Each structure stands twice: as C-alpha cells, then as structure tokens.
Amino acid sequence: MELGNLVKLETLENFSTEHGSVDDLRGMTRLKTLSIYIRGKKCNLETLSSSLSKLPHLENLTIDKRIWYALPNDDKEEGFFLDCIHLKKLKLYIYMPKFPDEQQFPFHLTTISLTECCLKEDPMPVLEKLLHLKEVSLLYRSFRGRRMVCSRGGFPQLQMLRIRKLEELEDWIVEEGSMPFLYTLEIDACKKLKEIPEGLRFITSLEDLSVTYMGEQWGKRLLEEGEDYHKIQHIPSVEFY
Structure with missing residues (x-):
C-alpha cells in the first residue's frame, strides 16, 4: 500500500510493515495515534x-513485534529510541531483553504497557524515574526475572499498576515512600510470587486491590485472620479469586 500522500492523517491503526513501508510515515507529520505491526524482515x-x-505530534503509539514461536536463543537487541516529545x-509488544534507560523514553509519558518483552533485569528502576507516569502495565512475559523493587x-504520580502473568517473579519489594498516589493495583496469575509486598500498608491512597488466579493459599x-491481612486492611475494596 502506498500511504505517503496521506499527509493530513491524524490516526493510523493496524498498519503492517508486511504491506507497507515505514518510510511513508515520515510525511504524516500530523499523526497523533499510530498502531503498527512489524512483520517480516523489511523493518x-x-x-x-x-x-x-519525524512525527512531532504523536501522542499514542502501539508497536507490535510479537513472537508467536519459540523465543530467540541469543540476546541480540535492536536499537530503540523514541524521539517523540x-x-x-x-504499548510495546516486542522482544527486548535489555530495557532502555529513562532518557530513551519521552519525558511526558503518562501510560506504558509492556507485553512479551522478556526483560532480564527489573524494569522498575527505570520506570519509576518517568515522573509523569500514571498507569503501568507489566503483562505476559514482559519481565522474566525473579525480583522486582519499587x-x-x-513513581511520584502513579495511579494504576497492573502485573499479570509474570511467571518467574518470586519477590516484589515496595519501599515506604514509593507510589504515594497509587489508587488501583491488579495482581494476576503471578504464580511464583511468594507474598503481597509489605510496603503496600504505607500506600494510604490505595482504594482498589484485585488479586486473581494466584492460588488458594x-x-x-x-483473609481477616490471614498473615498478610495487616498489609491490606486499609484498602476499601479488595477482590480475590
């Protein structure tokens, strides 16, 4: 598809590199929303x-380079830098075993979602320095390490945090003074996680906790008589199943 003449376009969704060239994007200087599928070896x-x-007005970006087959055996990484002020x-669905540092993310980023990145190192030390973040989602295979620290x-402005299907995560530390404005927390199917963080009891802003598919224990x-109840007793809405 030839899309280079669509210079007034503001929204482009489900663009695939299998059927078009990313060079066509350069002329779409008014783009505000873009979702792109990287398929094949041309990009x-x-x-x-x-x-x-080249897209100075871009506000909402999804990049999908999902791996539907076995994970690569090497740690070869591609260049990743978003100069979109x-x-x-x-939203990133890409294999990225090494996380970029905070300077490689746009300063005004408010929402980030990671899926199948297979990060080897804890992404929290980088993400927590993005001062405007309000929503963070670490989803299926985004992080494959055992320990995570906030x-x-x-996270001075974070309001919502989702961690889902982090299959290797065992220990999650939340220090006092982290995520002071967190409102919603979702923990889903992190089967090896040993316990809910002790530090949650310091987050007085927390209103909604959802714990799902974590096992009977x-x-x-x-529960009220359980050993972790003191960590969550201040939260008005707690759901688990």
Whole structure:
C-alpha cells in the first residue's frame, strides 16, 4: 500500500510493515495515534525509530513485534529510541531483553504497557524515574526475572499498576515512600510470587486491590485472620479469586 500522500492523517491503526513501508510515515507529520505491526524482515526497531522521530505530534503509539514461536536463543537487541516529545501513551509488544534507560523514553509519558518483552533485569528502576507516569502495565512475559523493587520516591504520580502473568517473579519489594498516589493495583496469575509486598500498608491512597488466579493459599493469607491481612486492611475494596 502506498500511504505517503496521506499527509493530513491524524490516526493510523493496524498498519503492517508486511504491506507497507515505514518510510511513508515520515510525511504524516500530523499523526497523533499510530498502531503498527512489524512483520517480516523489511523493518527493524532502529528503522522504525528513525521514521517515528519525524512525527512531532504523536501522542499514542502501539508497536507490535510479537513472537508467536519459540523465543530467540541469543540476546541480540535492536536499537530503540523514541524521539517523540509529545508521546503520552505507549504499548510495546516486542522482544527486548535489555530495557532502555529513562532518557530513551519521552519525558511526558503518562501510560506504558509492556507485553512479551522478556526483560532480564527489573524494569522498575527505570520506570519509576518517568515522573509523569500514571498507569503501568507489566503483562505476559514482559519481565522474566525473579525480583522486582519499587524504591522510595519512585513513581511520584502513579495511579494504576497492573502485573499479570509474570511467571518467574518470586519477590516484589515496595519501599515506604514509593507510589504515594497509587489508587488501583491488579495482581494476576503471578504464580511464583511468594507474598503481597509489605510496603503496600504505607500506600494510604490505595482504594482498589484485585488479586486473581494466584492460588488458594494467597486467598487465605489475605483473609481477616490471614498473615498478610495487616498489609491490606486499609484498602476499601479488595477482590480475590
């Protein structure tokens, strides 16, 4: 498909590199919303990053380079840098074992969702420094490590956090002073996670906790007579099944 002449376009969804060229994006300088599927070998993340840097008004971006087959055996990484100063919402479905540092993310980012990134190192030390983040979703295979830490002073504006199907996660530390405005927390199908973080009891803003598909023992620990009840007793709405 030839899309290079659509210079007034503001929304482009489900664009696939299998049927079009990312070079066509360069002329779409009014684009505000873009979702793109990287398919085939004609495009890589470095090439895409170069084209996206020409879109000064981009606010909402989804990049899908999902791996439907076995994971790569090596840690070969592609260049990843988003020079989109107005970008606010970002969804990534890409294999990315090494997480970029905070300087490689747009400063005004408010929402980020990661899926199948297979990160080897804890992404929280980077994400918690993105000062405008309000929503973070770490979904299926986004992080494959065993330990995750949210440190004091991190995530100063975060309101919603989802962690789902982080299959290797065992320990999650939340330090006092982290996520001071967190309102909603969802923990789903993280089967190896040993316990709910002790630090949740310091987050007085927390109004809604959802714990799902974590096993019967987790449910017992959260009951009023359970050993983790003191961590969540201040939360008005707690759901688990």
